[in-house]
Amino acid sequence: MSDNEFESSLxxxxxxxxxxxxxxxxxxxxxxALHLLRQEMSVGLSLGQSIIDLCNGIRYCSICHNxxxxxxxxxxxxxxxxxxxxxxxxxxxxxxxxxxxGQYHGVYHVLGGVISPMDGIGPDALEISSLIERIxxxxxxxxxxxxxxxxxxxxxxxxxxxxxxxxxxxITQLARGLSVGNELEYTDELTLGRSILNRxxxxxxxxx
Amino acid sequence: MSDNEFESSLxxxxxxxxxxxxxxxxxxxxxxALHLLRQEMSVGLSLGQSIIDLCNGIRYCSICHNxxxxxxxxxxxxxxxxxxxxxxxxxxxxxxxxxxxGQYHGVYHVLGGVISPMDGIGPDALEISSLIERIxxxxxxxxxxxxxxxxxxxxxxxxxxxxxxxxxxxITQLARGLSVGNELEYTDELTLGRSILNRxxxxxxxxx
Numbered sequence: 001m002s003d004n005e006f007e008s009s010l011x012x013x014x015x016x017x018x019x020x021x022x023x024x025x026x027x028x029x030x031x032x033a034l035h036l037l038r039q040e041m042s043v044g045l046s047l048g049q050s051i052i053d054l055c056n057g058i059r060y061c062s063i064c065h066n067x068x069x070x071x072x073x074x075x076x077x078x079x080x081x082x083x084x085x086x087x088x089x090x091x092x093x094x095x096x097x098x099x100x101x102g103q104y105h106g107v108y109h110v111l112g113g114v115i116s117p118m119d120g121i122g123p124d125a126l127e128i129s130s131l132i133e134r135i136x137x138x139x140x141x142x143x144x145x146x147x148x149x150x151x152x153x154x155x156x157x158x159x160x161x162x163x164x165x166x167x168x169x170x171i172t173q174l175a176r177g178l179s180v181g182n183e184l185e186y187t188d189e190l191t192l193g194r195s196i197l198n199r200x201x202x203x204x205x206x207x208x
Numbered sequence: 209m210s211d212n213e214f215e216s217s218l219x220x221x222x223x224x225x226x227x228x229x230x231x232x233x234x235x236x237x238x239x240x241a242l243h244l245l246r247q248e249m250s251v252g253l254s255l256g257q258s259i260i261d262l263c264n265g266i267r268y269c270s271i272c273h274n275x276x277x278x279x280x281x282x283x284x285x286x287x288x289x290x291x292x293x294x295x296x297x298x299x300x301x302x303x304x305x306x307x308x309x310g311q312y313h314g315v316y317h318v319l320g321g322v323i324s325p326m327d328g329i330g331p332d333a334l335e336i337s338s339l340i341e342r343i344x345x346x347x348x349x350x351x352x353x354x355x356x357x358x359x360x361x362x363x364x365x366x367x368x369x370x371x372x373x374x375x376x377x378x379i380t381q382l383a384r385g386l387s388v389g390n391e392l393e394y395t396d397e398l399t400l401g402r403s404i405l406n407r408x409x410x411x412x413x414x415x416x
Contacts, residue, residue, distance in 0.1 A: 006304065008277050014262040017255040021240050032229050034300055036259065037266055037275060044263030047225040048256040051244065054222040055252030058245055067245060069216050092242055096214065 006030070063134070065110040065127050067092050075107055082106040084141040088131060088160065090114050090148060098146065106144070109134065114152040115159055123159055132163055142170040149176060214238070271342070273318040273335050275300050283315055290314040292349040296339060296368065298322050298356060306354065314352070317342065322360040323367055331367055340371055350378040357384060 006012050011033055018029035036044040060066070061073035068074070075081060075095075085106030089095055095108050111126045135143065145160060147153035161171055177195035178187055187195075214220050219241055226237035244252040268274070269281035276282070283289060283303075293314030297303055303316050319334045343351065353368060355361035369379055385403035386395055395403075 007282055007307075008266065008275060010258075010262050010265045010277060011275065014258040017258040020251065020255070022243050023236070023239075028231070030301070031231075033262060034275075035230050036263060037300075041263050043228065044259055047228070048259035048263070050218075050222040050225040051252055051256035051259070054218050054241060055244060055249050055256065057218045058216065067216065067219065067242075069218060074215055092245075093238070099215075 064108045065112060065130070066095050066108055080105075083138070085144065086131075086134065086138075086140045086142070087144040087146050089146050090153070090156075094146065106142075111147075111156070114147060114150075114156040116152045126156075128160060128163060131160065135164060135167055135169055140169055142172060145171065145173045147173075149174075268318075272316045273320060273338070274303050274316055288313075291346070293352065294339075294342065294346075294348045294350070295352045295354050297354050298361070298364075302354065314350075319355075319364070322355060322358075322364040324360045334364075336368060336371060339368065343372060343375055343377055348377055350380060353379065353381045355381075357382075 006015065011030075014033045015026060015029045018024055018032055019026045021029075024032070036047070057069055058067050059069075059071070061068040061076055062071055063076040064073060066073045066075065070077070082105050085104075086109050087098065087104060087106055088109045088111060089098065090111055090113060092110055095110060098104050098108075109127065109131050111128065111131070113121050113126055115121060115123055115126065131143075134140075143160075143164065145157040147157050157173060164171060175198060176191060177198060178184070178191065184192065214223065219238075222241045223234060223237040226232055226240055227234045229237075232240070244255070265277055266275050267277075267279070269276040269284055270279055271284040272281060274281050274283065278285075290313050293312075294317050295306065295312060295314055296317045296319060297306065298319055298321060300318055303318060306312050306316075317335065317339050319336065319339070321329055321334055323329060323331055323334065339351075342348075351368075351372065353365040355365050365381060372379060383406060384399060385406060386392070386399065392400065
């Protein structure tokens with residue numbers, strides 16, 4: 001018996017690599033590896049190849065920093081989209097979420113995170129200076145700060161607001177209020193308070 | 209915007225492949241893929257390659273059906289191991305578990321599962337006939353039925369016991385009893401009953 005935990009350096013290596021993924025410990029990694037070995041060989045080969053292709057083929061859009069297979073992503077290169085509105089989001093996933101709503105037709109700017117001193121993430125680690133440059137060069141009409149309603153999200157929004165300073169651009173943020181389908185009874189005080197302050201004219205809700 | 213859920217066929221493909229893994233849904237698969245894209249490219253490339261190498265390089269030992277990088281696994285080809293004892297286990301993982309105890313120096317036979325009519329697994333789906341052939345050709349002194357103490361495990365043990373029939377070989381099974389470190393109060397009746405019936409001479413515990 002070798003010293004190797006699994007008696008196979010191939011298995012050992014695959015388990016090591018799989019357990020580097022977030023939320024996957026060594027036990028789960030071993031379970032996944034043994035699962036692959038029980039399948040047709042093509043299953044594992046396709047999985048491995050798809051990961052290699054992903055890492056080789058995906059880059060970040062040089063304009064909005066969303067993931068893209070091309071230098072400029074499909075959104076930024078789409079002439080039909082409204083390039084006078086820039087929606088600032090935290091992550092690539094947020095772009096997907098907003099796209100799924102079908103309510104937004106402008107372009108994006110992915111920060112790559114939010115300011116979080118606790119995690120050692122300062123403004124310089126994010127795509128904030130490139131956003132300011134983009135505002136200066138493209139002169140958009142509106143910048144939508146679509147960051148989370150968390151301490152870090154609000155801080156980041158405020159930081160960007162200050163950075164934009166006196167530049168002539170409308171700065172908006174996502175509406176805070178009742179979640180659709182929620183009852184008042186189960187809505188927290190802060191949200192309810194905001195939804196009273198930011199109340200909208202009744203007919204608005206039908207004109208969306 | 210394309211019809212593609214993620215605007216990228218590479219990402220789509222990687223998510224599809226990852227979500228075929230057990231316990232990984234589409235949301236987790238997307239999280240894993242995006243995690244890989246945030247790392248150095250080499251992280252994803254090594255992961256993909258390790259999975260491909262695993263699936264290309266691992267086969268099943270032609271004698272004991274354990275995973276192996278060679279036609280005959282290191283255990284079966286080790287002259288120091290006791291080839292007169294065959295330990296019958298359900299899965300490759302069970303071999304690893306028993307090896308870790310350091311208490312067993314014989315060889316193995318991996319069934320690849322247990323008889324489970326509910327899951328459509330009959331005796332023919334398992335490596336039972338190859339076990340019988342091996343007993344006939346190698347003439348071992350002892351066959352240890354090291355299957356789980358579940359309904360399916362017991363059924364499978366009994367089935368193998370019947371298949372071995374009148375062949376001249378000692379058939380044993382793993383001891384049932386108190387888990388080491390457990391108190392009587394928290395041991396279930398069946399286990400406690402078995403541990404009384406199968407009690408051992410006191411000094412035995414010191415001679416291990």
